[in-house]
Amino acid sequence: xxxxxxxxxxxxxxxxxxxxxxxxxxxxxxxxxxxxxxxxxxxxxxxxxxxxxxxxxxxxxxxxxxxxxxxxxxxxxxxxxxxxxxxxxxxxxxxxxxxxxxxxxxxxxxxxxxxxxxxxxxxxxxxxxxxxxxx
Amino acid sequence: xxxxxxxxxxxxxxxxxxxxxxxxxxxxxxxxxxxxxxxxxxxxxxxxxxxxxxxxxxxxxxxxxxxxxxxxxxxxxxxxxxxxxxxxxxxxxxxxxxxxxxxxxxxxxxxxxxxxxxxxxxxxxxxxxxxxxxxxxxxxxxxxxxxxxxxxxxxxxxxxxxxxxxxxxxxxxxxxxxxxxxxxxxxxxxxxxxxxxxxxxxxxxxxxxxxxxxxxxxxxxxxxxxxxxxxxxxxxxxxxxxxxxxxxxxxxxxxxxxxxxxxxxxxxxxxxxxxxxxxxxxxxxxxxxxxxxxxxxxxxxxxxxxxxxxxxxxxxxxxxxxxxxxxxxxxxxxxxxxxxxxxxxxxxxxxxxxxxxxxxxxxxxxxxxxxxxxxxxxxxxxxxxxxxxxxxxxxxxxxxxxxxxxxxxxxxxxxxxxxxxxxxxxxxxxxxxxxxxxxxxxxxxxxxxxxxxxxxxxxxxxxxxxxxxxxxxxxxxxxxxxxxxxxxxxxxxxxxxxxxxx
Numbered sequence: 001x002x003x004x005x006x007x008x009x010x011x012x013x014x015x016x017x018x019x020x021x022x023x024x025x026x027x028x029x030x031x032x033x034x035x036x037x038x039x040x041x042x043x044x045x046x047x048x049x050x051x052x053x054x055x056x057x058x059x060x061x062x063x064x065x066x067x068x069x070x071x072x073x074x075x076x077x078x079x080x081x082x083x084x085x086x087x088x089x090x091x092x093x094x095x096x097x098x099x100x101x102x103x104x105x106x107x108x109x110x111x112x113x114x115x116x117x118x119x120x121x122x123x124x125x126x127x128x129x130x131x132x133x134x135x
Numbered sequence: 136x137x138x139x140x141x142x143x144x145x146x147x148x149x150x151x152x153x154x155x156x157x158x159x160x161x162x163x164x165x166x167x168x169x170x171x172x173x174x175x176x177x178x179x180x181x182x183x184x185x186x187x188x189x190x191x192x193x194x195x196x197x198x199x200x201x202x203x204x205x206x207x208x209x210x211x212x213x214x215x216x217x218x219x220x221x222x223x224x225x226x227x228x229x230x231x232x233x234x235x236x237x238x239x240x241x242x243x244x245x246x247x248x249x250x251x252x253x254x255x256x257x258x259x260x261x262x263x264x265x266x267x268x269x270x271x272x273x274x275x276x277x278x279x280x281x282x283x284x285x286x287x288x289x290x291x292x293x294x295x296x297x298x299x300x301x302x303x304x305x306x307x308x309x310x311x312x313x314x315x316x317x318x319x320x321x322x323x324x325x326x327x328x329x330x331x332x333x334x335x336x337x338x339x340x341x342x343x344x345x346x347x348x349x350x351x352x353x354x355x356x357x358x359x360x361x362x363x364x365x366x367x368x369x370x371x372x373x374x375x376x377x378x379x380x381x382x383x384x385x386x387x388x389x390x391x392x393x394x395x396x397x398x399x400x401x402x403x404x405x406x407x408x409x410x411x412x413x414x415x416x417x418x419x420x421x422x423x424x425x426x427x428x429x430x431x432x433x434x435x436x437x438x439x440x441x442x443x444x445x446x447x448x449x450x451x452x453x454x455x456x457x458x459x460x461x462x463x464x465x466x467x468x469x470x471x472x473x474x475x476x477x478x479x480x481x482x483x484x485x486x487x488x489x490x491x492x493x494x495x496x497x498x499x500x501x502x503x504x505x506x507x508x509x510x511x512x513x514x515x516x517x518x519x520x521x522x523x524x525x526x527x528x529x530x531x532x533x534x535x536x537x538x539x540x541x542x543x544x545x546x547x548x549x550x551x552x553x554x555x556x557x558x559x560x561x562x563x564x565x566x567x568x569x570x571x572x573x574x575x576x577x578x579x580x581x582x583x584x585x586x587x588x589x590x591x592x593x594x595x596x597x598x599x600x601x602x603x604x605x606x607x608x609x610x611x612x613x614x615x616x617x618x619x620x621x622x623x624x625x626x627x628x629x630x631x632x633x634x635x636x637x
Contacts, residue, residue: 013433
């Protein structure tokens, strides 16, 4: 079974966070999460972890529409951290705007775009895709 | 001149006679003489020539008068001729004669009576062919009246304007445009009537025209009519010059375009309003569909999780209803998204698509469905036909119509579907003909392509298919029409834009 040590969820929707935790646990994907509610929080948190040599996540689920700092801005700042570990980032959004999907797919740091809500198919797709990541 | 040279001018009466004859010839003026004592009429050679009679012709008063055109002309010459004899009054008038050869000629006839002892003894006269001159006069007066009628009755305002901008002559239309009578207008000038902000318009051109560097110019400018209202006009001004090329006056043509200008403005405003509203509507649709999607998706997700985590908690009457309601909500939102997306297509994105390929592809896509229903599909589409469209739309349109044709089949008959393509000047027409249950167009015609109209109690009816189909075909510049007979079948006609090389 493919199991990861730590997942990072950057999202402002508590219901989504609740559900993704639940689903990842059930899928036996992971039980350890770090949760950030917007891009700025996430950027600061990850920077802090990097500085303190703490464990970095193995996957990042990134929402686009968030208060304070949105997903795109987070991505820009994240790139500047120059983290050695290549963490697959999944952009997760309920946006069906073509421009959002294309932007995500055109970004080198983004592994894939996953539509919200996270239903059975989307979850399976995500996990299957993650398995193919060359870690 | 040659004849004149031959003459010995300082000579006697005989020579004088020859001289007169020569003058007569060169001026086409003849003479005549009526002797009342002998009752004889003499015509000179030229007079005979004008009458087109031979040189040895012997006229008399009766035959002479009969050359005058019957009716007015003959009555008149007879009366003034008698008058000359009776009252010693000379005459000089113009008449029409009919020559011996039957030609109509205009002549000037002059007569001087000679009296002896209160009795007229002789009438001498001159006879001149003035046909050519008269004809010209008639032509000129015809042209003049033609011009006058054009000027007076033109629906375009026409005016002759002095170099200083004073109205010299105006027609009825100008009076109508400005609301002034002709007399009032002639007291005003061009500039006075011009809208304050437009007084500068055309000044440069007028200078150039007076300097001889420009013949005509056209501008749009505003005037103020008698009621003080602004009128928008189209003005065309031409300069008229005399034979020495000196400017004489202007001819102005003025068209009142206020109505069309206002109508245009109105259309522009309406367009602005409707595009703004359309934009808002799209934004609204996006926001609603996006936000609703997240919330409804979450609900769905939570219900799924709860069902698995707490099987006991869902084992009650409420849960299945909640589950169904959430499922319906999600479906509705998905449909809403379909519609919202379909409304934003840019025409530039249309590409030529091979119709036959798309039809074949659609048929293989719905294989599962039509095999079950034993549908027979006949295709009559030339493989070279291409239509303008968006691949996803064309797929969806064809699949939708095929699915409908199979879904709404006659209960006692296997579905038979024909797909026929044809061309007209502008369109490619695809007909989808089925032998299904048909639609009562009298009852449902108007609502057929509306959202959420379901006409059949069929388990798969969503009531959205035709709405989306109509949206999609219209989004790619086409249209859809329907003909149907209840119990016999339905024909949908799709009109696609032709590609340039179809």
